[in-house]
Amino acid sequence: MLKKYLNSSMLSLWHQIIDDAQNIILIGHSSPDGDAMGATLAMFHYLKALKKSPVVIMPNTFPDFLCWIPGSQEVLNVQHNYDKAWRIFQKADAVICLDFSAYNRIDEMNQWLDESRRPRIIIDHHLNPELNADLLVSDPQACSTSEIVYCLLTQLGYDNLMTKECAMCIYCGMMTDTGGFIYNSNRPEIYYIISQLLEKGIDKDKIYRNVYNNYSVNRMRLMGYILNEKMVYLEEYKTSYFSITRDEMLRFHFKKGDAEGLVNLPLSIKGSILSVSLREDSEKELIRLSLRSVGEFPCNKMAAEYFNGGGHLNAAGGTLYCTMEEAIAIVNKAIKDYAPLLKDNKC
Ligand SMILES: [Mn+2]
Missing domain, CATH: 3.90.1640.10 (inorganic pyrophosphatase (n-terminal core))
Structure with missing residues (x-):
């Protein structure tokens, strides 16, 4: 076998x-x-x-x-x-x-x-x-x-x-x-x-x-903050994204690994297809992106095309060398360009 x-x-x-x-x-x-x-x-x-x-x-x-x-x-x-x-x-x-x-x-x-x-x-x-x-x-x-x-x-x-x-x-x-x-x-x-x-x-x-089940209290609170105040859900594209800035990381006493898995959370929304997270690196001047999808939506293709990255069909990542505002604009453009796949996806 x-x-x-x-x-x-x-x-x-x-x-x-x-x-x-x-x-x-x-x-x-x-x-x-x-x-x-x-x-x-x-x-x-x-x-x-x-x-x-x-x-x-x-x-x-x-x-x-x-x-x-x-x-x-x-x-x-x-x-x-x-x-x-x-x-x-x-x-x-x-x-x-x-x-x-x-x-x-x-x-x-x-x-x-x-x-x-x-x-x-x-x-x-x-x-x-x-x-x-x-x-x-x-x-x-x-x-x-x-x-x-x-x-x-x-x-x-x-x-x-x-x-x-x-x-x-x-x-x-x-x-x-x-x-x-x-x-x-x-x-x-x-x-x-x-x-x-x-x-x-x-x-x-x-x-x-x-x-x-190994989270710190801070990571739990960061998770709540992101879902409540940072997550943007684009109904028409069945897509969510959220950003985490360095200031927010400081506020929640961010430790390495605290961002792990956060990007998966919005995929629990009924009918959701794609989730994207953007996070300022704690040391370097760059934005780290994570993508997760369900069904056939190609995260790796989107990551390679827009975010200098790659990965797997349902899980990919990338890096952008710009400000958070610019990165969010690129994410919005990518989502709009992939509209045909997001709108017709019958996952
Ligand atoms: Mn692996």
């Missing part, structure tokens, strides 16, 4: 790269999410069970609500630990990139990868991989990179090396990339995999609570 991602030549390439490698670096994308953390740390636990010395390096910090993931405390963060991360990266025998395959997802680590001559494996589920790799495992149909990792480890025949910790990481990635199995999650294989992870002893109810 599970996909076998490696054909025979890829399989021998895998062994050629991994069997002789001791120091294996695992990299996830900037602003690591549950899947980036889940997929890299699942691979981390597996490689440890193989008696390798894996190290997970992320371009920057992961949100607080992921600190329960087994192994997360050992993750190196380039922003806080540049010298150490660089030293360790230089000693790598092999590099595995997980949950990204585009140049702009890893900040300054881009250059590290560019200059590195180490064998490189990429495992990802985003469309149109750009990065070069000795071995590319890409499947845009997979719900998450963590799902691909599960299938790979199973194909490699290392089921016995998959610990409960490893299973927890995989479940976390699959759950968070599907919003708790509410979108992009209709393939039966997903539930077969979950049944196998449960056999490993994971507590999936607890993982859900750790991720989704």
